[in-house]
Amino acid sequence: MVAPAVAVRRRDRVLVLRSRRLGWSTRVHGRAVVVGLAALACALAVFVWSLAVGDFPIPVGEVIATLFGGGSRSTRFIVETLRLPRGLTALLVGAAFGLSGAIFQRLARNPLASPDIIGVNAGAAAAAVFVIVIVHGTSAQVTFGALAGSILTALAIYLLAYKRGVSGYRLVLVGIGVTAMLGSVTSYLLTRAEIFEAQKAVVWLTGSLNGRGWEHVRPVSLALLVLVPVTIAMARHLRVLELGDDTARGLGLRVERSRSVLLLAATALAAIATASAGPVGFVALVAPQVARRLVGGRSLGLLPAAAFGALLMVAADLVGRRLFAPTELPVGIITAILGAPYLLFLLARANRVGADA
Amino acid sequence: MTAPVTVDAPPSPLTAERLRLAYDDRVIVDRLSMAIPAGRITVIVGANACGKSTLLRGLARLMKADEGSVLLDGQDIHRRSTRDVATRLGILPQQPIAPEGITVSDLVGRGRHPHQRWHRQFSVDDEAAVMTALDATGTTDLADRAVDELSGGQRQRVWIALALAQGTPLMLLDEPTTFLDLAHQVEVLDLLAHLNETEGRTIVLVLHDLNLACRYAHHLVAMKDGAIVAEGLPAEVITAELVAKVFDLHCHILDDPLTGTPLVLPVPAGHRGAA
Amino acid sequence: MLLLRSGWTKGAGLAGATGLLVVIGFASVAYGSKSIPLSVVWDALWHFDPGSNDHLIVRSLRVPRTVIGLGVGAALGLAGAVMQGVSRNPLADPGILGVEAGASLAVVVAINSFGVGSLTGYVWFAFAGAAIASVVVYTLGSMGRDGATPVKLALAGAALAAMLGSITSAILLLDVATLDEFRFWVVGSLAGRDGSIATQVMPFLLAGAVLALGSARALNTLALGDDMARSLGQRVRIARAVSALAVVVLSGAAVAAAGPIGFIGLTIPHVARAICGPDYRWVLPWSMVLGPCLLLLADILGRVLARPGELQVGIVTAVIGAPFFIALVRRRKLAGL
Numbered sequence: 012m013v014a015p016a017v018a019v020r021r022r023d024r025v026l027v028l029r030s031r032r033l034g035w036s037t038r039v040h041g042r043a044v045v046v047g048l049a050a051l052a053c054a055l056a057v058f059v060w061s062l063a064v065g066d067f068p069i070p071v072g073e074v075i076a077t078l079f080g081g082g083s084r085s086t087r088f089i090v091e092t093l094r095l096p097r098g099l100t101a102l103l104v105g106a107a108f109g110l111s112g113a114i115f116q117r118l119a120r121n122p123l124a125s126p127d128i129i130g131v132n133a134g135a136a137a138a139a140v141f142v143i144v145i146v147h148g149t150s151a152q153v154t155f156g157a158l159a160g161s162i163l164t165a166l167a168i169y170l171l172a173y174k175r176g177v178s179g180y181r182l183v184l185v186g187i188g189v190t191a192m193l194g195s196v197t198s199y200l201l202t203r204a205e206i207f208e209a210q211k212a213v214v215w216l217t218g219s220l221n222g223r224g225w226e227h228v229r230p231v232s233l234a235l236l237v238l239v240p241v242t243i244a245m246a247r248h249l250r251v252l253e254l255g256d257d258t259a260r261g262l263g264l265r266v267e268r269s270r271s272v273l274l275l276a277a278t279a280l281a282a283i284a285t286a287s288a289g290p291v292g293f294v295a296l297v298a299p300q301v302a303r304r305l306v307g308g309r310s311l312g313l314l315p316a317a318a319f320g321a322l323l324m325v326a327a328d329l330v331g332r333r334l335f336a337p338t339e340l341p342v343g344i345i346t347a348i349l350g351a352p353y354l355l356f357l358l359a360r361a362n363r364v365g366a367d368a
Numbered sequence: 369m370t371a372p373v374t375v376d377a378p379p380s381p382l383t384a385e386r387l388r389l390a391y392d393d394r395v396i397v398d399r400l401s402m403a404i405p406a407g408r409i410t411v412i413v414g415a416n417a418c419g420k421s422t423l424l425r426g427l428a429r430l431m432k433a434d435e436g437s438v439l440l441d442g443q444d445i446h447r448r449s450t451r452d453v454a455t456r457l458g459i460l461p462q463q464p465i466a467p468e469g470i471t472v473s474d475l476v477g478r479g480r481h482p483h484q485r486w487h488r489q490f491s492v493d494d495e496a497a498v499m500t501a502l503d504a505t506g507t508t509d510l511a512d513r514a515v516d517e518l519s520g521g522q523r524q525r526v527w528i529a530l531a532l533a534q535g536t537p538l539m540l541l542d543e544p545t546t547f548l549d550l551a552h553q554v555e556v557l558d559l560l561a562h563l564n565e566t567e568g569r570t571i572v573l574v575l576h577d578l579n580l581a582c583r584y585a586h587h588l589v590a591m592k593d594g595a596i597v598a599e600g601l602p603a604e605v606i607t608a609e610l611v612a613k614v615f616d617l618h619c620h621i622l623d624d625p626l627t628g629t630p631l632v633l634p635v636p637a638g639h640r641g642a643a
Numbered sequence: 644m645l646l647l648r649s650g651w652t653k654g655a656g657l658a659g660a661t662g663l664l665v666v667i668g669f670a671s672v673a674y675g676s677k678s679i680p681l682s683v684v685w686d687a688l689w690h691f692d693p694g695s696n697d698h699l700i701v702r703s704l705r706v707p708r709t710v711i712g713l714g715v716g717a718a719l720g721l722a723g724a725v726m727q728g729v730s731r732n733p734l735a736d737p738g739i740l741g742v743e744a745g746a747s748l749a750v751v752v753a754i755n756s757f758g759v760g761s762l763t764g765y766v767w768f769a770f771a772g773a774a775i776a777s778v779v780v781y782t783l784g785s786m787g788r789d790g791a792t793p794v795k796l797a798l799a800g801a802a803l804a805a806m807l808g809s810i811t812s813a814i815l816l817l818d819v820a821t822l823d824e825f826r827f828w829v830v831g832s833l834a835g836r837d838g839s840i841a842t843q844v845m846p847f848l849l850a851g852a853v854l855a856l857g858s859a860r861a862l863n864t865l866a867l868g869d870d871m872a873r874s875l876g877q878r879v880r881i882a883r884a885v886s887a888l889a890v891v892v893l894s895g896a897a898v899a900a901a902g903p904i905g906f907i908g909l910t911i912p913h914v915a916r917a918i919c920g921p922d923y924r925w926v927l928p929w930s931m932v933l934g935p936c937l938l939l940l941a942d943i944l945g946r947v948l949a950r951p952g953e954l955q956v957g958i959v960t961a962v963i964g965a966p967f968f969i970a971l972v973r974r975r976k977l978a979g980l
Binding site (some may be wrong): 122123171172174181183184185187188189191192194195196198199201202206207209210213214217293296338340341343344345346347348350351352354355 | 797808810819909910973
């Protein structure tokens with residue numbers, strides 16, 4: 012194998028990796044890698060910390076030992092059965108939300124775009140509340156219902172907006188209509204329920220990681236396993252889509268098809284994340300924004316957005332668990348309290364915001 | 369209505385046959401037939417809203433024709449794959465969008481998309497093409513700067529560099545000079561003329577400025593209300609009668625003392641009334 | 644859906660729509676969860692007999708309810724139209740300024756910390772919460788060189804709404820009794836609103852309406868972009884602030900009276916624009932008339948269809964409005980602004 016020729020351009024800090032023999036080449040943006048890895052490292056650190064902290068504190072050293080097979084029976088129980096799946100769910104759901112939000116924002120060229128537009132939240136909420144209040148379902152049934160709800164809603168919105176193709180504007184407007192209807196249904200169900208059912212529903216609606224076990228980790232990790240490579244593969248299409256439909260078509264991109272695939276991936280990510288943890292939509296709004304500002308304009312910042320999403324989620328869950336211990340505050344509450352001030356700070360600092368300030 | 373080409377001219381790479389283009393119910397172009405001469409600069413002129421941009425978009429398959437067809441190298445353009453077309457034909461639309469914060473070299477690099485694959489994201493050829501394109505447009509010094517910081521003229525040159533990097537033998541440009549000052553307009557047109565001479569690229573332009581159009585066009589097409597009124601050599605097409613008909617403008621035509629092409633002199637308001 | 648072009652047809656159409664509103668208003672008084680014959684309703688209005696139960700229902704329940712519905716519907720329609728004009732964003736609604744989030748938090752605090760239990764009690768809290776939230780959003784959105792640009796306002800609003808929503812959720816989850824009361828208020832309803840609420844809220848609705856209608860010309864100019872507006876002599880910052888004030892007063896009063904009712908502020912202006920074009924001198928009055936048409940219609944349906952109980956108007960509005968809106972979106976190319 013011929014040694015890859017590596018070209019590094021100064022200042023731009025873009026690494027080009029090439030193998031002449033295979034004819035393969037790719038570009039890596041230095042700053043994006045650094046930022047992404049840093050965020051990931053922080054997320055993992057917080058994750059390990061969250062395994063150590065709780066009503067039964069376990070020293071970090073023991074936690075790590077337990078992860079690698081050692082530790083006593085009680086620590087193994089606490090770590091493996093209770094905290095590990097919860098922490099992993101937090102990381103994975105956060106990453107899914109961050110990635111989904113990043114794709115939506117790039118596609119819509121709008122810093123306010125988020126998976127809500129395609130009705131993921133509203134559909135999941137209505138279905139979940141229905142299962143909780145009417146069916147009195149188990150946690151697994153709620154998750155499944157929420158997933159079905161968001162997928163059906165997204166499908167309905169897409170079909171209703173389809174008229175010889177889907178224009179972004181029409182999609183958003185139809186999304187608003189359908190979301191409003193579903194919101195009404197959810198409110199109605201809440202007024203009809205017994206108070207304790209209503210309370211359970213509100214907990215879910217706020218976004219909570221309470222009681223999340225391995226049955227939640229599996230679907231989300233599967234989704235990420237499939238969809239992250241898809242997203243990476245479509246990244247170069249996204250880069251061309253950003254130039255506008257006409258230019259993109261002129262450069263040989265099948266615009267409708269690429270956009271649909273990306274929308275589908277982003278929707279699926281958001282749907283699974285919402286089904287697992289409830290509508291913690293704020294992560295999808297904030298994480299990509301933070302990533303974008305730190306990474307700069309040269310990279311799409313998709314993976315850094317996922318890393319920041321994971322960090323925000325796992326940090327928020329930890330704070331929610333411990334701040335008013337033994338009472339737990341759902342993670343959805345903390346993400347907004349952590350994320351919103353940071354967003355406002357970035358807003359105040361920036362001179363130009365978003366793609367169309 | 370076909371162009372008066374010489375007998376031994378190469379076949380037209382891009383033709384429209386009885387093309388009908390419409391937006392919803394509004395028909396813009398109806399039963400228009402046209403053959404773009406190979407290896408030449410074709411300029412389309414006409415008053416606002418005469419359909420020139422629509423025609424260009426139809427030719428570049430950005431729009432589907434209601435009736436008729438567009439043939440690229442003799443084949444129906446819609447039957448070829450989008451990527452395939454993009455290696456033969458490049459279009460620079462009006463008011464293209466540059467993502468926030470993108471650098472010049474990054475933007476020009478995206479022009480290489482039709483030649484790239486998922487495993488071949490930035491080959492040596494791609495890099496060379498980008499360098500050449502930057503060089504040809506004189507934007508090499510701007511390579512690491514953000515596009516949104518540049519002036520209008522610089523930005524337009526960067527977009528042309530993108531179209532150049534795409535490396536297509538056919539280039540369609542929709543009003544590439546509209547927001548540029550005269551010096552930059554001439555610069556851009558000189559660049560396109562140079563590409564045409566040295567590389568034999570077929571170039572189709574929509575221009576507003578009649579005089580510049582006459583200077584640079586080998587083949588001039590005048591449109592009105594979605595139909596071609598006249599086409600051919602500028603000297604043959606641009607007459608006072610045609611200008612009056614197409615642009616509703618009273619004018620005198622001189623021979624440009626520098627190039628010999630027609631020079632359109634609009635008659636000032638005070639002088640009208642004389643026959 | 645016709646696009647009315649000339650001023651004549653727009654004016655005639657508006658008169659027609661107002662007539663429709665009057666009919667709906669009367670229907671709102673005539674129909675309800677209890678079936679009362681029309682003759683009795685007529686008597687109740689003109690020959691009031693305090694001893695008759697039916698007359699009491701008409702006079703002290705339905706009439707104030709209708710009046711509040713008129714006011715709230717008009718306020719929401721107007722506020723939505725102005726908000727979209729100020730932010731140059733056809734997807735804006737008054738909620739962007741954090742009105743609903745602020746009002747909700749204030750009401751939750753009222754229930755939780757001050758033990759307030761009545762609708763009239765909520766009114767002032769809700770209004771104060773809405774006002775404070777919007778001021779904060781507007782201030783945050785104005786920081787920085789270019790002032791309160793639409794994007795910054797929207798981001799600031801989204802951030803603050805999320806924060807306030809979190810605090811609200813936190814309180815609700817920590818105190819079940821609060822949740823039990825709040826979940827009925829937050830749906831948005833005209834039920835149980837009597838004359839006293841109407842009198843409390845009307846002055847604000849009127850003041851807001853005057854401010855809003857007065858800014859029609861400013862909104863038209865603002866729609867051309869800040870630079871163009873300035874060059875036409877428009878004092879951009881002041882115009883924006885005044886319009887935002889109108890939105891806050893109108894939507895704050897509406898939320899205070901009836902709880903958060905979404906959908907109207909967002910979609911009615913689109914319908915108005917589809918009918919009469921982007922001139923705000925027409926869009927505003929049309930929104931003002933179409934808003935209550937939808938709201939009262941929803942209220943009537945909610946009372947009639949769920950007899951002997953009733954379905955809150957906040958729920959019904961979206962259910963009947965959304966399909967119509969979606970149909971409109973599909974059929975017409977909805978004008979941007």
